Amino acid sequence: MHTATQKVARFGLLTALALVLGLLDRAIPLTALLGGAAPGIKLGLANTVLLYAVYLMDWQSAVFLMLAKVILSGLIFGSLTAILYSLSGGILSLLVMLLIRRKPESGALCAGILAAGAETMLLIQNPHPGGQRLWIVILIGVACAVCVAAWIAIRKGKIRGVPGTSIAGAIAHNIGQVLAASIVLRTPQLLSTYLPVLVGIGAAVGTLTGIVAERVFRALHMNPDKPEGQKK
Amino acid sequence: MKKRNSFLRTMAALIVMTLVMGGCGYRHAKASDLPKQTRVGYYLDTVITLTAYTDQPELLDKGLEYCGEYEKMLSRTVEGSDVWNINHAEGNTVTVSEETAEILRTAVKISEVSDGAFDITIAPVSVLWDFTSGSQIIPESATIEQAARLVDFRQIQIEGNNVTLPAGMMIDLGGIAKGYIADAVKAKLEAAGITSAILSFGGNIVAIGLKPDGSPWKVGIQDIDEPTGKTMMVSLNYGGSTVTSGIYERGFTVDGVTYHHILSSETGWPVQNELASVTIFSDSSLMGDALSTAVFALGTEKGSRLIESMDGVEALFINRDRSAAGTSGLGKYMEEGENWITLEQPDSAEKTEEPLTLLIQVRESDPAPGYILLQSANEQGFLALPIEGEVTRTIRQKLDDGSEWLNVILMTPEGFCMIEADCEGHDCIAEGEVTLENMKDRLLWNMVICAPHRLTLSLYTKEEAIQISRQWLGY
16 A cells, blocks of 8 residues: 555654654753753653554654654754763663553553652652652652553543553653663762652653644544554 | 162162061961071072071071082083083083973973073073173174074973083073072972971072961062162962062163163063063962063063963063053962052963862861762762852863863852853753752752763762762772
8 A cells, every 4th residue: 555655755754743843842941841950851742753653653663763863853953972862762762662552551550650659769868848849749749640540541441542652651761861871971879869750750741742642643533553554 | 870789789689578577476386386597698699598487497508508509500600510511512412410401491391482582592692791790881782683693492402311502502591590499499498397488589589388377478579669679569478489570680771771681582682661570479489480581571461471371370560660460360469458450361261260170088177068079971079169159160071072061160168050061952050059958859969960061960968978989999
């Protein structure tokens, strides 16, 4: 059904879309909204393109799109170091999304558990948070509840599984980035202090992008449960 | 015509450079318990006064003996001295002492940075002039012109202790030897255990430590119009060197023109510019001595640019019209109430930047309220927070391709923040301030991270910093 020309055109379109959404991610000052306190966090709208690929294309295409997005946006907007961070996040995130795309409810559950763990860790470090920490503790608490709710909703068939996969992917992306950063910066203390924050934020933004992706799929009349790779 | 006696001039310089030593306090029990001892000698055409707080006055006698020994080695006129040997080698290579070689190397270095304004090969010209006997004879201009052609420091070849000078050329260490000897005598006295002393070698003053009461030494700077030795300004010396070169030191006046001992290496005539004296504040008197001559010859504009480009050196310029100007860091060396204009240096801010030194070991006795652990691609170590006020420090990381990563932090006794960075995004600046108070409520905890520059700065209390440095040192 698909000619090579169509395939090339489609990849070009998706890559361009990912880059534009990446630009939008940069333009939305999420870091500034949190008072500059959490460097490197983004909404992750570009991830919707990868979600599309994960659900509606084969895994090779998804990997190709991820690499194209990371390398191109790194070369255009960032530096070599930036490519290193996002590559590490991108690989881990895509791996997780490909693994759980058929079991998205487990993604939501894992995310909920991780968010709860992150919340606990933050509260152990500082039982009486104030300022930035207080906001993030509340945010993670809400994200944790949303993840659990998503898990239940997906299991009961109330919603499609896309948000579950999206949340898991977002958290995995953040874990990958912090891992790379702690190695490059030689600062293992990042894992205990900043990782819980990023896991919580990942759960929150993953829910948002997941809902966006789900809406897009619905608007385009695509069924994520019937990937094109399988229909002949 | 006005006659000036050289001995009187030297005595005048001595009196002016005599130090206003106030009453001794008792804060530093050690030095203030010791008696003040003074020895005076006459070497290098200069009255040398060594004053120290010590119960071993024989050390000062030793100090004067050193002056005599060095004079023999470095004098142009003493037969068999290193300098005499070089000047009389007729172009052959001469092996000199380690000390002479060191002085020559420093002299050539200053000659290079001053573009020849200071030049020890000035001797063929300086022998034509007689500033000391009072004869007041102005040499023939043709003779001076001929002699000036022989002045060129680039012709000196120094390889290890072997020195070669083309035949006909001559060197004179007059502009640098006193500085070297001052440093050497200071080092010997320090090694012998003296902790508080002030040593006067005519225009060169060097101090060991502070006064016994813990205050800086006061060094008077001679009034340029008062040959009797009145002080025009008072400068401070914190255990370093203060060197003044002025047109009043050695010279004579004919028909209203002052012929003084600072000769232009280009023309062979006394340097005539707006300056009456230049004072250099530095650690090394050897450098200070050479620089005072070089800067005088360069004039205020070029001279101050040269000084601003050097670390830990400042200059005071006194003009013939009695106005005064100084380099950007001069304030530290001048007593309150002294008036001078700080010279504007467009690029001085960058050049006077303090080098970044990282501590590896933090000790219990250190006074800083907290420490910043700096971890970059190439180094790690601690920066101490200031005890009071605000301090900015620049962190530069040199890259293989020659470019540089730049981050500037502002430190206070409470904490720090990033105020400048040439990374993309400037997340590190947005991360805001870390203090010992707020770090538990920050998302990044105690850290400020500049991820593109691979730079992490984390704040620690003294106790934590001691723990970390112990882990590094393995105990």
